[in-house]
Amino acid sequence: MIYQELLDAETLYQVHQSAVTRTELMAIVGKDYLDRIDYLKLLLADDMEVLERMARRAHDLTEHYFGKMVLLYAPLYLSDYCTNGCTYCDYSAEARSYERKRLDAVEMREEMEAMKRAGFHSVLLLTGGDRRHSPVSYIADAVAIAAEYFSEILLEIYALTREEYDVVRGAGASGLTLYQETYDRNLYEQVHRYGEKKDYLFRLEAPERAIAAGLKHINIGPLLGLGSAVHDMFMAGIHGDYLQRHYPEVELCLSYPRLRPAGVMVGPSDPVDDIRFVRFILATRLFLPRTGISISTRENAYIRDHLVGLGMTRMSAGSKTTVGGYAHNCSRPGQFVIDDERSVAEIIAMLRQRGYRPEFCNWVKGIL
Amino acid sequence: MTYQIGGKKLKSRFFIGSGKLSSYTVIPKMVEKAGVEVITVAVRRIDPDAKHENVMDFIPEQCVVMVNTSGARSAEEAVRIARIGRELTGSDWIKIEVETDAKYLLPDNEETLKAAEILVDEGFQVFPYISPDLVVAKKLEKAGVAAVMPLAAPIGTNKGITCAALLQPIINEIEIPVIIDAGIGRPSHAASAMELGADAVLANTAIATATDPILMAVAMAKAVEAGRMAYEMGLLAEKDFADASSPLTGFLRRGE
Numbered sequence: 001m002i003y004q005e006l007l008d009a010e011t012l013y014q015v016h017q018s019a020v021t022r023t024e025l026m027a028i029v030g031k032d033y034l035d036r037i038d039y040l041k042l043l044l045a046d047d048m049e050v051l052e053r054m055a056r057r058a059h060d061l062t063e064h065y066f067g068k069m070v071l072l073y074a075p076l077y078l079s080d081y082c083t084n085g086c087t088y089c090d091y092s093a094e095a096r097s098y099e100r101k102r103l104d105a106v107e108m109r110e111e112m113e114a115m116k117r118a119g120f121h122s123v124l125l126l127t128g129g130d131r132r133h134s135p136v137s138y139i140a141d142a143v144a145i146a147a148e149y150f151s152e153i154l155l156e157i158y159a160l161t162r163e164e165y166d167v168v169r170g171a172g173a174s175g176l177t178l179y180q181e182t183y184d185r186n187l188y189e190q191v192h193r194y195g196e197k198k199d200y201l202f203r204l205e206a207p208e209r210a211i212a213a214g215l216k217h218i219n220i221g222p223l224l225g226l227g228s229a230v231h232d233m234f235m236a237g238i239h240g241d242y243l244q245r246h247y248p249e250v251e252l253c254l255s256y257p258r259l260r261p262a263g264v265m266v267g268p269s270d271p272v273d274d275i276r277f278v279r280f281i282l283a284t285r286l287f288l289p290r291t292g293i294s295i296s297t298r299e300n301a302y303i304r305d306h307l308v309g310l311g312m313t314r315m316s317a318g319s320k321t322t323v324g325g326y327a328h329n330c331s332r333p334g335q336f337v338i339d340d341e342r343s344v345a346e347i348i349a350m351l352r353q354r355g356y357r358p359e360f361c362n363w364v365k366g367i368l
Numbered sequence: 369m370t371y372q373i374g375g376k377k378l379k380s381r382f383f384i385g386s387g388k389l390s391s392y393t394v395i396p397k398m399v400e401k402a403g404v405e406v407i408t409v410a411v412r413r414i415d416p417d418a419k420h421e422n423v424m425d426f427i428p429e430q431c432v433v434m435v436n437t438s439g440a441r442s443a444e445e446a447v448r449i450a451r452i453g454r455e456l457t458g459s460d461w462i463k464i465e466v467e468t469d470a471k472y473l474l475p476d477n478e479e480t481l482k483a484a485e486i487l488v489d490e491g492f493q494v495f496p497y498i499s500p501d502l503v504v505a506k507k508l509e510k511a512g513v514a515a516v517m518p519l520a521a522p523i524g525t526n527k528g529i530t531c532a533a534l535l536q537p538i539i540n541e542i543e544i545p546v547i548i549d550a551g552i553g554r555p556s557h558a559a560s561a562m563e564l565g566a567d568a569v570l571a572n573t574a575i576a577t578a579t580d581p582i583l584m585a586v587a588m589a590k591a592v593e594a595g596r597m598a599y600e601m602g603l604l605a606e607k608d609f610a611d612a613s614s615p616l617t618g619f620l621r622r623g624e
Contacts, residue, residue, distance in 0.1 A: 063388075063573075063576075063577040064524040064525065064526065064573055064577065065473075065524045066388070067387055067388020067389065067390075067572075067573070067576050067577070068388060068389065068390030068576055068577065069387075069388065069389075069390070117419075118419075119418075119419030119420050121415065216441075244470055244471055245471075248468055248469045248470045248471060249441040249468050249470065250470065251439075251470065252470065290470060290471060290472075290473065348420065352391065355390045356390055357389065357390050357391050357392070357421065358420060358421075359413065360415065360418070360419070360420060361412070361413050361414070361415035361418070362412065362413075363412045363439065364411055364412055364413065364414050364415065364416070364452060364456070
């Protein structure tokens, strides 16, 4: 069980906090297979020379296992209704003073057609956590419509039961993105003040329920900065390793959105600067060489461009984080502020200029 | 010199993969400069209504397209992907890849065998990618596949011929062609594979991640040719001691 695995890892985390010599760190970077303690030591390694060595190794591993290719996808926000009380999120129940919005079937099609015109095959459908305004039936309908346009349909929605995952899978969903936000259970229960999301274990075990329902692509990760960043990174790695060992048939991906102050109640308690952010990505690549790493437009263009070839395998492009943002140029505030506002064409040009192939088609239609 | 494989007469014994290339635009140049005749394409990435780059648009007409089932996690999925691949490309050359292990990406021989039996029946030229296992290779041969494709090392590792002792029995005992696939990181690895007696070699990572993919393809193709030439000639055995070209004890056989 994943929770037991995390408790075991907690002991490792407490014990292995002491400083490690550069020689020892360099030896870890040179290993073919890193264990959990190696991974933790790299997350903690505050040494620019070690970082450079990690970058070279991460670059080689990424090229060997993923090739000179980056997958592009785009998020589609279906609804911003939310009944959860997450202190850090601009979607949460009391954070918004203006009217919320939910796309109907006609509007969904308008959005999807606009995304399809931009060349996307892979779409991430998102809703806030509100079972009344965006029930499973609504999400399943959206998936069924998306299946007419896209070959890969990923969901970033509230945690579902096994039976509910069966429903969205049956409608054509192929994958799930679910952030645990923080692996610190006490903190988790504090920042999720009420609402269904307050149940830590229900969320933690959700990816496995989704896998049991047949979803093939699983993306997990913490919201960096909410809790102790190294602790959350370590536990996310343990979680990823656990999923890979128990469900080897799943295409696993990790992502690490950094918490941004967006007019919310709490900002990051452990802000992650660029150096640490890059170190975390490199450490993930070394620990889990064949796991995908996805970086969204929350990160700025400078960082995203330089992460090409350093572990990143997926990136969103031309993203709109507002409900109805693609077809109608509306000015409503999104879930988070986009930092990389470049168009799809600009992202393609950047990748090509860096010697990478922009890939839109992860799965040809009809396979998943 | 030509040879027969999958119902076709080919000259080149060097096959290339396309999945990891930084741009499909290099494919025509590789075909031209390295004499490549067979290119593998993952069905999962063939984008029939591509807005940007569709791999099929870059493959010269004279080339054989070997579609692969990369991403398949069971025999059933591999079969479904193969059918879609044939429909999209018109090619019946199918490389079966079933990888149920996401960590090392090692092939699932059991599911591969099941898929091979079905696809042979459906009239495909079947090229199963397997871990080097003679018993499985023999079963595949019996099932009627066009060739077997054992790996030399886990895919993407560039580690070379790490299991010659397992590959050699397959080459010795199987009548159908043996194509060594995965793990080939350098021209010397490709030459070694051919010296073992492989009929062809497939590489992707080593070319795609080279500073100059076209030049690396040429180097690999030459190594494949050299290895084949030496194999056909008959390699000299390795010895643990020097062997002087004029026997030092020849003088004792004066009267013979």
